[in-house]
Amino acid sequence: MDRPPVVVARLADQLKVDASLIRSYGRRAQTDRASAPGAQYLGWRPAGAMELKELNEFLLARAMEHDSPSLLFRLGCEYLISARVIRPSPDTMVRRVVHAREQAQQETYDRLAHELTPQRCAELDALLVTDASIRMSRLRWLSTGPVEASAAAVRNEVEKLGFVRGLGADTDQQLRQSGGPGESH
Template sequence: MATRVFADEELARLREFPEIGREELFRFFTLSPADLAFVDPGRGRGPADRLGIAIALCTLPWLGFVPDRVVTAPPVAVARLAEQLRVDGTDPFLRPPRPDPHRPFAPGRAVPGWRTAGALELEELDEFLLARAMEHDSPTLLFRLGCEYLISARVIRPGPVSMVERIAHAREQAQRETYDRLAHEFTPARCAELDALLVTDASLGVSRLRWLSTGPVEASAAAVRAEVDKLAFLRGLDADRLDMSVLPAERRRFLATMGRRLTPQALERRDPQRRYPILLTVLAQSGTDVLDEVVALFDQAISAKFGAAERRMQAELAERGKTGEDRQALLRAVVDFPRVRSAR
């Protein structure tokens, strides 16, 4: 399941230290007085233990987990912590040990302020992922949001494979939840109407779904008539009365985008629990979009006619002014003619 989202190399990178920037270095790898007290040498810890614990303490707020190989921490981060601890971070024998994930850093002591992901924490994570999956379907985005949530809750992140499996489960739950919220709309008559959108219409040469999803290419009277025909078709299916507020706006946008992107054949192959919510959302969204398109096209057509009429009026006024000037020139020539003749 995890390989569908991340390749093996990406999974490996998610278990290791990434590169660190200057802002992250100063933000996360600055030991507080409480951190210094926790790694106090008076507790019987040697320089390597203290440095390893400091690396782990600073890595948790940064990554949400501590990589197994602490020795691969960014050298600049190790040097910064060594300076604060006043130990020689360049000593090749100073190898920070790997923390015990069950007894972090010290026997009987937990990481200050952090806790491992137990049954309660994982249940809360699943609830968070489901809520986000109702808004976003991208697995990589859900992975990032889940990691951010765990860091904010100060819960140590499970392994990436476990995270991806929980994200996949949340996405499946979101699909079921979407269908359940719209189930009252899926009467036999409505389902037949939705399936008919996928059938090629002989008069159009394409399916009604593609017809509704294809917008006009120019603002013309023919384009306005075509959009009005779509609007009449949609209102005949009561698309303007569909209440989709039971779904988050992001979920509706995602379903409508998917419905317009997939081919009718691809939608026909999907099971009804997935197909009908997509088609219903496209129908409702088309009702709004086509109405807006009709208004915009009508406005553009009126503006174009008004602009053309204004240009014709200006041209006629210019022609009339030119004619008036010609008449005045002729009148002056007639008036001045006797004077010119007498002067000769």
């Protein structure tokens, strides 16, 4: 693409960059976005060590809330836009999302390890076994919502609530310790 010399000179003057940078921009096999003319002028900065560290922390916090890799990728890109940081390569972003998900998995385990008593593990394992009385696993039963508005559907949902309460899932040790909901007075 031919760039009119007058336009190149004026743009270079406005951006305070050498005109040869603008003339050669886009002619290389791969243009380095971090050195793109105008990025600094527009307030954008390359993703340096500090920016990538902050991105990692952001992704870890989101990975504790969400497990979807595509959502984490999108949220990471939106974060970089809001911070006016030039996005690193998609490969770099994917590796950081994978790392954040691995860290979140470990953090989740660390937070719940004290709850995973042998009895609790047996109860969780039992959720995966087909229960002859309902002809499906308890996990599938719990995750299947009502399909009609009827007394039988309401009774089934109440049975689910009773089952979950029987497992102790309606109590939260940390909330009781901090005086939050579920604390008995």
